[in-house]
Amino acid sequence: MTPRGSGPHDTARHGARTGAQEVAPPGGCPVPYGAGGGGQHRGAERPMLLTDIVSSPDPHLVYRELRDTYGPVAPVELEPGLPAWLVLGYHELLVITRQEQLFSRDPRNWHALREGRIAPESPLMPMMRYHPVCYHEDGAEHRRMRVPFDEGVGRLNERAARRLIEVRCRALVARFSEEGHADLVNDYAALAPMMSLAGLFGLGPAQSEELVRTVLGVVGSNPGSEEAYQTQHRIIGEMIARQRSAPDTDLTWTFAHHPNLVTDEERYAAMHLMLIAGNAPTISWIAQTLRMMITDPRFAARLRGGRLGVDDALDEALWREPPLNAMPARYVLHDIELGGQVLRRGDCLIMGIGAANDDPEIRPDEGEDWGNRAHLAFSAGPHRCPAQLPARLIARTAVRTVLNLLPDLELTVPAEELVPSPSPWTRVPARLPVSFTPRRVPEGPDTGPDGAPSDPVG
Structure with a gap:
């Protein structure tokens, strides 16, 4: 997508819009926010x-206020202080x-x-401490x-993966249909992504449900996050141990x-x-898409007319x-200026993907085609x-x-009551209560011990 122009945040006011520049501290300028002392630019x-x-009712309104106040890079707090x-x-x-x-x-x-300014038990740690994985590496190590x-x-x-996912999703709908x-x-x-993804890793439904609870705990960045991470670690160890001598049939085998991976x-x-990565964001994607399909008149009309418009x-x-x-994180390697702010070596940058998609320089106007892929929902660059x-x-x-099996879904609360669960990273409605005509939904055949119709990896 081609930017429309400089908009209200031009280069003269907020610094370079297309690059970063190493800088010396401006004379008389207060300590930049985040540089140990906690001041701000x-x-x-x-x-x-x-x-x-x-988690605010309208984060885009907050993003616009922050942009008006600070420009394209704004100070925030991950925890108090x-x-x-x-x-x-x-x-x-x-x-x-x-x-x-x-x-x-x-x-x-x-x-x-x-500097030890984050408590070991901080709920941020499962997501933000170092792990030996490509997400936390750069250059050649990242590529390896x-x-x-x-x-x-x-x-x-x-095709096989889609059939597996359909079986798992149909079984979930059958529980309440x-x-x-x-x-x-x-x-x-909250269940469908991990039930599906765990199937691709070779796990059966019962083990998949245990994994669901651990992943939700890890990404929630709440007091139970570390316990959830350790439970997930145990389950992964059991998965790898089983695959040491198993045939090449699923994603667990690939990683084992x-x-x-040395x-x-x-x-x-x-x-x-x-x-x-394959579960927590997908929960939000499914929940927000279902919310739109049910509450937005453009999509609701297609749903009732048999033209789902899911894509x-x-x-x-x-x-x-x-x-x-919002996505964690990048860490500044040299004192630098970005978007009019002076950043210091060691500062933490959170990628405001929702805010960037709403940047007035690139966002589609109302009524424009939203189907292009210029958004940054999956980040950009090597990572x-x-x-x-x-x-x-x-x-x-x-x-x-769910829409095919329950085509007459109706929201049972006003749409404005659909508020997100607290999280620094994802926006998932805390609930999406619906009603529909009761019907029996057969779970469908499971042809393998893990509930998968056929081998999803081949």
């Missing part, structure tokens, strides 16, 4: 907590995702972590560790045997990442409600999400399955 009020921004920068600008986000020599993915470069993800996803048999009402978040969207620690970390809703959700509204294919396959199949 512009603005006098204490920065907002990231969770309060992402723990500073970071939120990158709001589309072009600035492209800069930090494409320039590894200036902005690292390795949290060991974060001064707050090095990335290969198993790309090869594993590339070997997916899409005869009741005539359900919560499509907690009864369905790939020569680019230690058990790397294998564990790779599977943690794949399970989280249109999926693509629009990536613009309006990206699965990761662009490796789980896009399974995520889209799961999201599309999950949405279509």
Whole structure:
């Protein structure tokens, strides 16, 4: 997409829009926000907590207010007293995702972590401490560790995977289809991705449900996050142990045997990442798409007319409600200026994907086609999400399955009551209560011990 022009945040006011420049501290300027002392470059009020921004009723309104106050890079807090920068600008986000020599993915470069200013029990730690995985590496090490993800996803048999996902999703709908009402978040969207993804890893339904609870705990960044992470670690260890001598039939085998993963620690970390990256954001994607399909008159009319418009809703959700509204993180390697702010070595940058998609320089006008892929929902640069294919396959199949099986869905509360669960990263409605005509939905045949109709990897 071609930017429309400089808009209200021009270069003269807020610094370079297309690059980053190393700088010396401006004379007389207060200590930049995030540089150990906790001062800030512009603005006098204490920065907002990231969770309060992402979980607000209208985060886009907050993003616009932050952009008006600070420009395309704004100070925030991850926890009270723990500073970071939120990158709001589309072009600035492209800069930090494409320039590894200036902005690292390795949290060991974060001064707050090095200086012990984050409690070990902080709910941020499962997501933001260093793990030996491509997500937290740069350069050659990132490329080495990335290969198993790309090869594993590339070997997916899409037809078999779709059938597996349909079986798992149909089984979830069958649990509540005869009741005539359900919560499509907690009864369905929160379960469907991991039930499906775990099947691709070779797990049966019971083990899949245990994994569901662990992943939700990890990405929730709440007091139970560390316990959830350790439970997930145990399950992954059991999965890898089973696959040491098993045939090459699923994604677990790929990670257990790939020569680019040279230690058990790397294998564990790779599977943690794949399970989280393919699950937590997809929960949001499914939930937000279902919400749009049911509440937005444009999509609701198609639904009732038998023309579901699922792909249109999926693509629009990536613009309006990206699965990761904010994504951790990049760490500044050199004192630098970006978007008019002076950043210091070791500062933490949060990628404001929802804000960047709403940047007035690039966002579509109302009424324009939202189906283009210029959004940053899957990030950009070398670390662009490796789980896009399974995520889209799961999201599309999950949405279509529930809408096909329950075509007369009606929301049972006013749409304005659909508020998100608190999280610094994702926007998932806390509930999506619906009613429908009760009907019996057969779960469908399971032809394998894990509930999969056929081998999803081939």
